Amino acid sequence: MRKIGYFAIAALIVQTAGAARADDRALVESFYGLLNATQAPDLAARAEKILAPNWSTRGNNSGGEGRDVFLKRAQGLGQAVPNLKWELIEVLREGNRYIVRGRATGTPAKPFLGVEPTGRSFDIMSIDIHTVENGRIAVSYHIEDWAGAIRQLRGN
Numbered sequence: 001m002r003k004i005g006y007f008a009i010a011a012l013i014v015q016t017a018g019a020a021r022a023d024d025r026a027l028v029e030s031f032y033g034l035l036n037a038t039q040a041p042d043l044a045a046r047a048e049k050i051l052a053p054n055w056s057t058r059g060n061n062s063g064g065e066g067r068d069v070f071l072k073r074a075q076g077l078g079q080a081v082p083n084l085k086w087e088l089i090e091v092l093r094e095g096n097r098y099i100v101r102g103r104a105t106g107t108p109a110k111p112f113l114g115v116e117p118t119g120r121s122f123d124i125m126s127i128d129i130h131t132v133e134n135g136r137i138a139v140s141y142h143i144e145d146w147a148g149a150i151r152q153l154r155g156n
Contacts, residue, residue, distance in 0.1 A: 024132040025091065028098040031130065031137060035086040038078025044071055052136040059142050081106035086126070096133065102126040104144060108153065113146060115153040122149035 030050050037043065047067055056064030065073070078084060084106035092099040107121040124145040131139045 023135070024096065025093065025098065027132060027135070027137065028091065028100065028130050029088060031140070032086045032088055032100075032102070035074065036084070038074045038084070039082070043075065047071055050137060052133065052138045055137055055139065057140045057142060059144075064139070080110040080112045081108050083107055096131060098128075098130045098132065100126075100128045100130065102128065104149075112153065113150050115150060118153070118155075120153050120155060122152040124148050124152075 051067050057070050058064040087103045090101040105123045108117045126144040129141040130137050
Protein backbone atom coordinates (compact mmCIF):
# COMPACT_ATOMS: atom_id res chain seq x y z
CA MET A 1 0.00 0.00 0.00
CA ARG A 2 2.87 2.36 0.79
CA LYS A 3 4.24 1.95 -2.78
CA ILE A 4 0.89 3.02 -4.24
CA GLY A 5 1.03 6.19 -2.14
CA TYR A 6 4.53 6.99 -3.40
CA PHE A 7 3.44 6.46 -7.01
CA ALA A 8 0.43 8.73 -6.51
CA ILE A 9 2.62 11.48 -5.07
CA ALA A 10 5.15 11.05 -7.89
CA ALA A 11 2.36 11.25 -10.49
CA LEU A 12 1.02 14.43 -8.87
CA ILE A 13 4.48 16.01 -8.92
CA VAL A 14 4.95 15.12 -12.60
CA GLN A 15 1.54 16.59 -13.50
CA THR A 16 2.25 19.79 -11.57
CA ALA A 17 5.70 20.15 -13.14
CA GLY A 18 4.21 19.69 -16.63
CA ALA A 19 1.79 22.57 -16.07
CA ALA A 20 4.58 24.83 -14.81
CA ARG A 21 6.72 24.06 -17.83
CA ALA A 22 4.04 25.37 -20.18
CA ASP A 23 4.14 28.69 -18.29
CA ASP A 24 7.94 28.58 -18.35
CA ARG A 25 7.97 28.53 -22.15
CA ALA A 26 5.76 31.62 -22.22
CA LEU A 27 8.17 33.23 -19.75
CA VAL A 28 11.13 32.48 -22.02
CA GLU A 29 9.22 33.85 -25.02
CA SER A 30 8.49 37.05 -23.08
CA PHE A 31 12.26 37.55 -22.65
CA TYR A 32 12.40 38.32 -26.38
CA GLY A 33 9.62 40.85 -25.86
CA LEU A 34 12.09 42.64 -23.58
CA LEU A 35 14.72 42.60 -26.30
CA ASN A 36 12.19 44.03 -28.77
CA ALA A 37 11.14 46.86 -26.43
CA THR A 38 14.46 48.25 -25.25
CA GLN A 39 13.17 51.84 -25.33
CA ALA A 40 10.02 51.11 -23.29
CA PRO A 41 9.82 53.30 -20.18
CA ASP A 42 8.77 50.29 -18.09
CA LEU A 43 11.62 48.04 -19.28
CA ALA A 44 13.00 47.50 -15.76
CA ALA A 45 9.55 46.57 -14.40
CA ARG A 46 9.04 44.10 -17.24
CA ALA A 47 12.46 42.59 -16.61
CA GLU A 48 11.71 42.20 -12.92
CA LYS A 49 8.73 39.97 -13.74
CA ILE A 50 10.77 37.78 -16.08
CA LEU A 51 14.29 37.66 -14.65
CA ALA A 52 15.23 36.40 -11.19
CA PRO A 53 16.80 39.03 -8.91
CA ASN A 54 20.19 37.28 -9.17
CA TRP A 55 19.80 36.46 -12.90
CA SER A 56 22.93 36.62 -14.99
CA THR A 57 23.55 36.65 -18.69
CA ARG A 58 26.69 34.94 -19.93
CA GLY A 59 28.04 35.50 -23.41
CA ASN A 60 31.54 34.23 -22.80
CA ASN A 61 33.55 32.32 -20.22
CA SER A 62 34.57 35.33 -18.13
CA GLY A 63 31.50 35.36 -15.92
CA GLY A 64 28.13 36.96 -16.19
CA GLU A 65 26.39 40.27 -16.00
CA GLY A 66 23.40 41.01 -13.81
CA ARG A 67 20.01 42.41 -14.65
CA ASP A 68 20.92 46.11 -14.28
CA VAL A 69 23.98 45.90 -16.54
CA PHE A 70 21.96 43.91 -19.09
CA LEU A 71 19.20 46.53 -19.15
CA LYS A 72 21.72 49.34 -19.74
CA ARG A 73 23.34 47.40 -22.57
CA ALA A 74 19.97 46.52 -24.10
CA GLN A 75 18.90 50.17 -24.00
CA GLY A 76 22.16 51.23 -25.67
CA LEU A 77 21.68 48.59 -28.34
CA GLY A 78 18.13 49.81 -28.92
CA GLN A 79 19.35 53.40 -29.34
CA ALA A 80 21.97 52.36 -31.90
CA VAL A 81 19.58 50.03 -33.75
CA PRO A 82 16.06 51.41 -33.18
CA ASN A 83 14.37 48.81 -35.40
CA LEU A 84 16.19 45.86 -33.80
CA LYS A 85 13.98 42.79 -33.85
CA TRP A 86 14.57 39.44 -32.17
CA GLU A 87 12.56 36.51 -33.49
CA LEU A 88 12.26 33.00 -32.08
CA ILE A 89 12.83 30.43 -34.81
CA GLU A 90 12.96 27.26 -32.72
CA VAL A 91 12.54 26.47 -29.03
CA LEU A 92 13.65 23.18 -27.50
CA ARG A 93 13.20 22.15 -23.88
CA GLU A 94 15.24 19.87 -21.68
CA GLY A 95 13.79 19.88 -18.17
CA ASN A 96 13.83 23.47 -16.97
CA ARG A 97 16.25 24.59 -19.67
CA TYR A 98 15.11 26.18 -22.92
CA ILE A 99 17.32 26.33 -25.98
CA VAL A 100 16.30 29.05 -28.41
CA ARG A 101 17.53 29.43 -31.96
CA GLY A 102 16.76 32.99 -32.83
CA ARG A 103 17.21 35.66 -35.40
CA ALA A 104 18.15 39.31 -34.94
CA THR A 105 17.65 41.90 -37.65
CA GLY A 106 18.14 45.63 -37.73
CA THR A 107 19.52 48.72 -39.40
CA PRO A 108 21.84 50.82 -37.25
CA ALA A 109 21.05 54.52 -36.99
CA LYS A 110 24.22 55.25 -34.99
CA PRO A 111 27.73 53.77 -35.04
CA PHE A 112 27.38 50.09 -34.17
CA LEU A 113 30.11 47.51 -33.56
CA GLY A 114 32.67 49.97 -34.93
CA VAL A 115 30.77 50.51 -38.18
CA GLU A 116 29.28 53.87 -39.15
CA PRO A 117 25.63 53.70 -40.24
CA THR A 118 25.22 53.39 -44.02
CA GLY A 119 21.63 52.24 -44.33
CA ARG A 120 22.73 48.61 -44.55
CA SER A 121 21.00 46.06 -42.33
CA PHE A 122 22.08 42.86 -40.65
CA ASP A 123 20.34 39.50 -40.26
CA ILE A 124 22.08 37.14 -37.83
CA MET A 125 21.47 33.96 -35.87
CA SER A 126 21.59 33.64 -32.11
CA ILE A 127 21.55 30.67 -29.76
CA ASP A 128 20.39 31.08 -26.17
CA ILE A 129 20.02 28.65 -23.29
CA HIS A 130 17.74 29.84 -20.49
CA THR A 131 17.34 28.08 -17.14
CA VAL A 132 14.00 28.69 -15.43
CA GLU A 133 13.64 28.36 -11.66
CA ASN A 134 10.72 29.37 -9.46
CA GLY A 135 8.83 31.08 -12.27
CA ARG A 136 11.67 33.31 -13.49
CA ILE A 137 14.70 32.97 -15.71
CA ALA A 138 17.69 32.32 -13.43
CA VAL A 139 20.52 32.34 -15.97
CA SER A 140 20.89 32.86 -19.72
CA TYR A 141 23.79 31.74 -21.88
CA HIS A 142 23.92 33.33 -25.31
CA ILE A 143 25.90 33.68 -28.48
CA GLU A 144 25.15 35.89 -31.46
CA ASP A 145 26.85 36.15 -34.83
CA TRP A 146 28.01 39.76 -34.35
CA ALA A 147 30.98 39.12 -36.67
CA GLY A 148 28.46 38.29 -39.38
CA ALA A 149 26.58 41.51 -38.60
CA ILE A 150 29.79 43.52 -39.04
CA ARG A 151 30.46 41.86 -42.42
CA GLN A 152 26.92 42.62 -43.57
CA LEU A 153 27.08 46.24 -42.38
CA ARG A 154 30.39 46.78 -44.18
CA GLY A 155 29.05 45.17 -47.34
CA ASN A 156 31.58 42.29 -47.29
